[in-house]
Amino acid sequence: MAVSSLGYVRIGIRDPQEWAKVGQDILGFESATVEDGSVRLRLDEAPFRYLIEEAEAEGFICAGWEYPAVDYDALLAALAENGVDLNEGNVDACAARAVAAFTSFSDPSGNTVEVFHTRDKGSAFSSPLNLNYVADNLGLGHVVLPAMEHALTCEFYENVLGFGLSDELKLPPPMEGVPEMQINFYHADNPRHHSVACFNGPAPSGVIHLMTEYTTVDQVGECLDRVTRAGLPITASIGRHVNDNMLSFYFLCPGGIPMEVGYDGEQFDWSKTEPTYSTVGDHWGHEYNFPE
Ligand SMILES: [Fe+2]
Structure with missing residues (x-):
């Protein structure tokens, strides 16, 4: 049993339109406001990839992972066997996510997780900024x-969830008195280097970062110009990661969500690839600079 891809993420914010504006004008996503005031952001043919919900508690809510319909019951059985408390989504909640069925639960660090099967059929996608994304079967x-x-x-x-290890990265402690940094990168059943990674540190917004991938370096550079013009905080300068070879920079989206904007992520045939054990994160760049 293997997870297919990262299907959607949910983010909470007091004013979803604030996120819609950044999604549309900075990242180039297609934005649509639905009846309950939440915003659906699209970057490929899927019904949506980001669901921005009105919420007092601002920040990342959860990731939604797609599984093949034939594996879904076995997945729920495995979760139950591992003593995980499962909450099955009702009809309205399934409609809000554009899925046939989903279940939510917490991972051992307390992150909310949703798993689903069978997404509604999407429609043709066209970016308002004419951008192209590496997504579709590779997930968002x-x-x-x-x-x-x-x-x-x-x-x-x-x-339990069926991810495969891509890389285990260990970095020296970022400052005195804290442990060494450990990030384990996991791939789903698609060629993207990692769809999820687990970092051994806290995140006030609920997420260390999300990543959006364009198809050219110019789209990354032009996005950096838009971020700079909008005065949004840049949390890492442009650089190239070692493990996925991604050329990217990071900026802060509304609700304190760090976003990596990249291109050139290497794609892998996992049947022919062994996990790597790294001690270096970047070939160059990525000077981190988090606002106080
Ligand atoms: Fe990343």
Whole structure:
């Protein structure tokens, strides 16, 4: 049993239109406001990839993972066997996510997780900024989650949820008195290097970062211009990661959500690829600069 891809993410914010504006004008997503005031953002033919919901508590709510319909019952059985408390989504909640069925639960670090099968058929996509994304069967990008219970959480994603290890990265402590940084990167059943990664540190917004991938370096550079012009905080300068070879920069979206904007992520045939164990994160760049 293997997870197919990262299907959607849900984000909470007091004014969803604030996120809609950044999604549309900075990232180039197609934006549509639905009846309950939430905003659906699209970057490919899927019904949506980002669901921005009106909420007092601002930040990342959860990732939604797609599984083949034939594997869905076995997945729920495996979760139950591991003592995970499952909440089955009702008809209205399924409609809001454009899925046939979904179940939510917490991972061992307390991150909310949703798993689903059978997404509604989408429609033709056209970016208001004429941009192109690496998405479709590779999912919307990737998500890096805070995992204070690092070992348990990694084991859960690998052994219960069916992700495959791509790379285990260990970096020296960022400052005195904190442990070494550990990030485990996991792939779904598609060629993207990682769809989820577990980081052994906290995240005030509920997520370490999300990633959107364009198809050319110019689209990344032009996005950097738009971010700069809008005065949004840049949290990492342009650079190239070692493990997925992604050339990217990071900026802060509304609700304190860090977004990696990249291109050139390497794609892999997992039947012919062994996990790597890294001690270097970047070939160059990515000077981190988090606002106080
Ligand atoms: Fe990333």
